[in-house]
Amino acid sequence: MRFRLTRDQRALRDGVRAVLARRFGPGELRAAVDSPVLDRALWRELGEAGFFALRLPEADGGVGLGLPETVLVFEEAGRALLPGPLVATHLAAGQVPGAATGETVVAAVDGGLVEWLAAADVVRGDAAGAVALRSVDPLTPLHRVPVRGAPDPVAVLLTAAEQLGTATRACELAVQHARTREQFGQPIGAFQAVKHLCAELLVRVEVARAAVYAAAVTADPADIAAARLLADEAAVRGARDCLQVHGGLGFTWEAEVHLVLKRAWVRTRRAGGGTESEQRLAEELLAEGGWQGAGLR
Structure with a gap:
């Protein structure tokens, strides 16, 4: 699509x-x-x-x-x-x-x-x-708080959208640093390991973007769950890879990268993340396959 x-x-x-x-x-x-x-x-x-x-x-x-x-x-x-x-x-x-x-x-x-x-x-x-x-x-x-309720699907999707934006920022920061930081007389982006990190960052962002935009069009619970899982992964793994691109600089308080990772971490704890979205997606897939209630053998 x-x-x-x-x-x-x-x-x-x-x-x-x-x-x-x-x-x-x-x-x-x-x-x-x-x-x-x-x-x-x-x-x-x-x-x-x-x-x-x-x-x-x-x-x-x-x-x-x-x-x-x-x-x-x-x-x-x-x-x-x-x-x-x-x-x-x-x-x-x-x-x-x-x-x-x-x-x-x-x-x-x-x-x-x-x-x-x-x-x-x-x-x-x-x-x-x-x-x-x-x-x-x-x-x-x-x-x-000791209370847990069923998550609002729109809240789950909008959290996924925020995570997508944060993943995009991590990708932009990594690419910018790879272009401007030099080692051994050349930008670190010229090294294969850094190229691979930046490429993986971009792939995760674009896969998550397709899923989030699709869920926004369909508003289907399974689509929203899948989008949330992909967006959470893109944000957290993207921020971690961005830290790797920045090296030791990325771990300093003065750098912006740690704020990206911390925000991504906290958002994954909102309702609808992690196992909740996995459970929702599994239920929808089982129901579509006609296996719901039949048990697994």
Whole structure:
């Protein structure tokens, strides 16, 4: 299957990328790491730009776009490592007053975890007994709660879109470093081992992109599960390979690469990742094959 974005979709993607580059570039990312407080002004700007109201009907004050366009926007958010409970607030648009405009920050109980609980104005789900965790990602504060619920398929897909964006950033960082870093009088990208790492990065990104875009079109639970698994793998393995390309530099706090890996790690813990998506995909495949309930011999 071949996907080609429409002119409007490309314009939307490029516009969001430009806004995020201007408003949350490397300098702002580093400042956020040094002072991990949710930027309310940025949140309201996102609301004014329609980020949270993308799928809300125009009659209700929303943008009136579909799931494919929303996936493109969340992919760019993942590429920028934009912090905050983006998925939870987006899903609350039209249901929680102020969520669509960015005036209200919404957190959600997701797979026994709550992101940005202390910064939220509204928490969807039962967060009673929440216990603060030490998050590996300095831009994603976490609380654990004893409640687990069935994941929202749209939340699973939008998380996959964010992971896709983060995998893309890892690929871009690796290629950029391979082109500019020199050893023995030539760019390290000239060495076969580094070429292979960069090629594998790109392959995983493009396979995940095809799966995520397909799931956005079909909204099928099995497609969403497959997309999530591929996007999680592309983000985590891509960030690890990016670290390898950077060598010892990639492990330093001053480098950006470790933030990419940490964000990818934390997202895999959201509902719908790992074994949950594997189970969903297996159930769908067994049902399609007519084996459900027949047992395995």
